[in-house]
Amino acid sequence: MTTRGTIFLEEAEILEHRAWPAEQYIVRVSAPEAALRSEPGSFAHIQCDPAVPLRRPLSIMRAERSSGWLEFLYKPVGAGLAKLARRTPGERLSVLAPIGRGFEPDPDRPRILAIGGGVGIPPIVFLAQELRARTEFELIVLMGSEVPFPFDLVTSAHEVGGSPASASHAIELLEQWGIPSRLASCAELAGCFGGFVTELADTWLRASSPQALARTQILACGPEPMLRAAAALAYAYDLPCQVAVEEYMACGVGGCAGCTLTVHGTNGAAMKRVCVDGPVFDARSIYTNPSAGDA
Known part of the structure; x- marks a missing residue:
């Protein structure tokens, strides 16, 4: 059975924060515990600003284990990420990571x-x-x-x-x-x-x-x-x-079940939580007939 593993809560210092065209931002933060254990497809739940209590999920774009940093790409859609876009290097963010099951490449299909x-x-x-x-x-x-x-x-x-x-x-x-x-x-x-x-x-x-x-x-x-x-x-x-x-998420750690979707398996359909059962799934378990629009 797939298990969630350890999630770390870190007060992460912003190391770099760069704006790109079309209101896109890349932020790099110091989070050594999460950097050691992150994998492609996992994400972090970030408190964008002390004035915004609800965290926002952001996919991890890069993790440097030796230097202990994580990097995220985002667009400031909504009040929380808009406040994150105004944060500057030296400030700290509360980061909960890594969360979720990532990609598992099949070595038989190299x-x-x-x-x-x-x-x-x-x-x-x-x-x-x-x-x-x-x-x-x-x-x-x-x-x-x-x-x-x-x-x-x-x-x-x-x-x-x-x-x-x-x-x-x-x-x-x-x-x-x-x-x-x-x-x-x-x-x-x-x-x-x-x-x-x-x-x-x-x-x-x-x-x-x-x-x-x-x-x-x-x-x-x-x-x-x-x-x-x-x-x-x-x-x-x-x-x-x-x-x-x-998927939209509230808690990000499987407690609220607000990010469920239908997944089809050998025992029929079941509701799975994107945050901890995913966010990576076998495509055939979600899209039973993608050309016809059935999911």
Whole structure:
């Protein structure tokens, strides 16, 4: 049985706080206990400001174990995150982390297609950070956004099968890590594939041989329509797929059961809590027929 593990409450000092275009922010905090134990797909429950009692869940984008810091990407939607956006280095935040069950890549499927969209980008960056030194896996990262990406971008030196020549840009950090990646957007962003990130994923899968597909799995995080589209790709190409879902949360630690969703298993349907039973689930357990719209 999967268990939750230890969650740490830390008074985390803000080390860096950077604003990016389209009201996007990346904040780095010192949280050594959580940094040691975080995994891609896990999240933190953060008190944004002393004047805002309810915490906000934020996916962990990077964790540096040796230096003891966590990094988060967010948009200031709502009063709590708007106050967080005004916090400055040197101030402290109450951080409850790490929470949730993360991605569990299958070593029998070493070719990983990782798809991140919008606010679902952070767990995929964390996944890339964790897998970059694991030579048993071959990782391809595709990111989608309808606003400018909150990262430094470069022309990629890595080939990604099926992507058009116009899709030339990649996140500089992933390039430094030696991970092939491409970007997609419907907003006509320079260097990006013109369309949804799952459409870009489809071009990559169509360019893959049957032998390569037999070694492939999909790991995805993003808004619900993107996850449904990723699940539909998994069905179409007969691939295993894990998805990290988003849900409104109150307590964040499984007590209030306010973030439940229906999960289908061998014993039928059951209500599961996204915060502690997830947020990563097998796509087939959530989307029984994604093309038809059944969930």
